[in-house]
Amino acid sequence: MNKVYNNRAWFLILPMLLLVAFSAIIPLMTVVNYSVQDVFDAQTRFFTGTEWFETMLNDSALQAALLRQFAFSFTVLAIEVPLGIGIALLMPKRGWQASAMLILLTLPLLIPWNVVGSIWQLFTRGDIGLMGVGIRELGYAYNITRNPTDAWATIVLMDVWHWTPLIALLCYSGLRAIPDAYYQAARIDRASKWAVFRYIQLPKLTNVLVIGVLLRFMHSFMIYAEPFVLTGGGPGSSTTFLSQTLTTMAIGQRDLGPSAAFSLIYFLIILLVCWVFYTAIMNSQKDNTPQGGA
Amino acid sequence: MEWMVWTLPTAIFFSVIAAILLGMTAWELVSPTVERRGFLPIATTRGDRLFIGLLSAAYIHLVTVGFTELSIWFALGISVLWLLVLMRWG
Amino acid sequence: MTRSVPTTPDSVRQQAAEASAKRRKLARSATVRWRRRTLLGLYLVFVLLPIYWLLNLSLQSNSEILGTFSFWPQNLTLANYIGIFTDANWYMGYVNSLAYVLMNMLISILVALPAAYAFSRFKFIGDKHLFFWLLTNLMAPPAVFLLPYFQLYYSVGLFDTHVAVALAHCLFNIPLAVWILEGFMSSVPKEVDETAYIDGYTFPAFFVKIFIPMIRSGIGVTLFFLFMFSWVELLLSRTLTATNAQPIASIMTRTSTASGIDWGTLAAAGVLTIIPGVIVVYFVRNHIAKGFALGRT
Incomplete structure (x- = not known):
């Protein structure tokens, strides 16, 4: 679409801008202010300069949490994206089965995040949980409070349970937008299933997958409530992710300065990853559609 | 405003950012930017280059503060230099 | 267009090949459909099982939850819900x-x-x-x-x-x-x-x-x-x-x-x-x- 150049559009943006700025910029400024001081209360505070940043960047617990965070985010993305595409391809195209599937698939997305943790806690406990008891019956001493591997696997499984539907629904709606004529043409050409997927379905999916991967990366990078309820970050600190480390520091110990410095580093990391991703996608789209899209 | 615990350095920092944004807007009104290709792998507008410059400046500062003994003024100098190079040839 | 009676040996062969291809395709699409349904069904079970378990536990008293392990509530009770609503x-x-x-x-x-x-x-x-x-x-x-x-x-x-x-x-x-x-x-x-x-x-x-x-x-x-x-x-x-x-x-x-x-x-x-x-x-x-x-x- 050819957009008109008109700076009066700013008036339409203004109400939204004021509200978001109130919620985003004022707190961000405060975080920056915290990060260079040792704050006890508004009157008692000392300027520390860059000390907190230095401490935080060299803190081995935080570095470990950061590595765990990346490992977790990439693991769940690597599982959820292919699985979600697969489910979208398998789903019935129309009829009551299609709407029933849609409703059931959306279910996990609408459950409050800490309730998701509770559901999986109830499901995997060794004494009252179906999965916990079931695995033990099979002869494996499954225990998420003792065994870090079990805890990790369970959290990944929980995240797959929770978020694969998002990818599946996005891809499903992408697939529904492909006109039947494309498939007919493919049938005439005797195209293999793989060729249909690679040259007809996947290109249509890129747009929605971009949204899906971006949302999934951002959310998995901020994951807090689910592992907190399920494992409490344990055993040891094997499932303590960045958000939890930060929340413990900020709320639990009230270390405003260090946690603010850490917040900023955290934010910069997400900003960089998402910017690179966003720019790469926008540029590849620009090459594909020379007449200019959205 | 008391609870925002302002300090002089952070106040200066945000004023500079605000001034840069205002300056960029004025510059844009006077002579609109043209998207072009410099040494960066993507075509960028003036605003894109500013954003890339500021983001990399943040990382330059973090690395300097966290992993070297160099003064933060050194990082600032490098960042400003890098920003100028980026704006001109990026 | 109506189907003409084949006149040359080549067209006979071609028609036979088409017919068998159609049969194979039908048979294959049936198995494909069943495979689809099974896979989807398995995934649905995976989605619903934890939620079913939550529902199951919510209809039991605490002593039953901790005392006996059962796949459905033995003594169905709404006490937990009544507790919340009152x-x-x-x-x-x-x-x-x-x-x-x-x-x-x-x-x-x-x-x-x-x-x-x-x-x-x-x-x-x-x-x-x-x-x-x-x-x-x-x-x-x-x-x-x-x-x-x-x-x-x-x-x-x-x-x-x-x-x-x-x-x-x-x-x-x-x-x-x-x-x-x-x-x-x-x-x-x-x-x-x-x-x-x-x-x-x-x-x-x-x-x-x-x-x-x-x-x-x-x-x-x-x-x-x-x-x-x-x-x-x-x-x-x-x-x-x-x-x-x-x-x-x-x-x-x-x-x-x-x-x-x-x-x-x-x-x-x-x-x-x-x-x-x-x-x-x-x-x-x-x-x-x-x-x-x-x-x-």
Whole structure:
């Protein structure tokens, strides 16, 4: 679409801008202010300069949490994206089965995040949980409070349970937008299933997958409530992710300065990853559609 | 405003950012930017280059503060230099 | 066209080959269909099993939960649910949650509609950067903003009110709404706007009377997403409230007491948090498929 150049559009943006700025910029400024001081209360505070940043960047617990965070985010993305595409391809195209599937698939997305943790806690406990008891019956001493591997696997499984539907629904709606004529043409050409997927379905999916991967990366990078309820970050600190480390520091110990410095580093990391991703996608789209899209 | 615990350095920092944004807007009104290709792998507008410059400046500062003994003024100098190079040839 | 009787040996062979290919294809599509159904069925079991287990536990008494392991409630009891519905502390949690979610949906959609229109129709100074800045707010981990939020809303006297949570959730919901709506609006051809202006509509009249009805399903889907992300959020809503506006999610932490965890009540409260979502999904079920593409396909 050819957009008109008109700076009066700013008036339409203004109400939204004021509200978001109130919620985003004022707190961000405060975080920056915290990060260079040792704050006890508004009157008692000392300027520390860059000390907190230095401490935080060299803190081995935080570095470990950061590595765990990346490992977790990439693991769940690597599982959820292919699985979600697969489910979208398998789903019935129309009829009551299609709407029933849609409703059931959306279910996990609408459950409050800490309730998701509770559901999986109830499901995997060794004494009252179906999965916990079931695995033990099979002869494996499954225990998420003792065994870090079990805890990790369970959290990944929980995240797959929770978020694969998002990818599946996005891809499903992408697939529904492909006109039947494309498939007919493919049938005439005797195209293999793989060729249909690679040259007809996947290109249509890129747009929605971009949204899906971006949302999934951002959310998995901020994951807090689910592992907190399920494992409490344990055993040891094997499932303590960045958000939890930060929340413990900020709320639990009230270390405003260090946690603010850490917040900023955290934010910069997400900003960089998402910017690179966003720019790469926008540029590849620009090459594909020379007449200019959205 | 008391609870925002302002300090002089952070106040200066945000004023500079605000001034840069205002300056960029004025510059844009006077002579609109043209998207072009410099040494960066993507075509960028003036605003894109500013954003890339500021983001990399943040990382330059973090690395300097966290992993070297160099003064933060050194990082600032490098960042400003890098920003100028980026704006001109990026 | 009618099928002619084959006259040459070549055409006989060709027809036989076609017929056998058709038979094979039919047979294969039957097995393919069954394989599809089995795989989908397995996935559905995986999705539903944890939820079934929650429901199962919510209908048992604590002594039964801890005493015997059974796949369905042996002594079906509604005591856990009755406990929640007769205790104001509990059911007010649901009321509070719904109150701030609805407020947030209203605020977000009202300011996002004009903004999304501006992004989809006009170029202006800083439009692309503004759009990316909006998206960065989706990326900001709530954990980063917890303390300043607490301070901010405390200092303006909104702490422990529904408005505070509704405003705080605007941080990620307004950008999301703008993002989704922009996609839907861009799929409406620009000629619609131009014709309306020629017909003498002013901008507000055009926007309310013509444009909004045209993107109705987009608005429905956006509201669904707004509901979803506000309803599931825990960190901000818990930090910004104490007693008057406490969301259900944070009240649920009360089930763990010194004498152990009240599993039955926890499960029942969990089941009740799923229900509003189910109702909302039911209303938008026909639009979900389209809406998840965010109008962009």
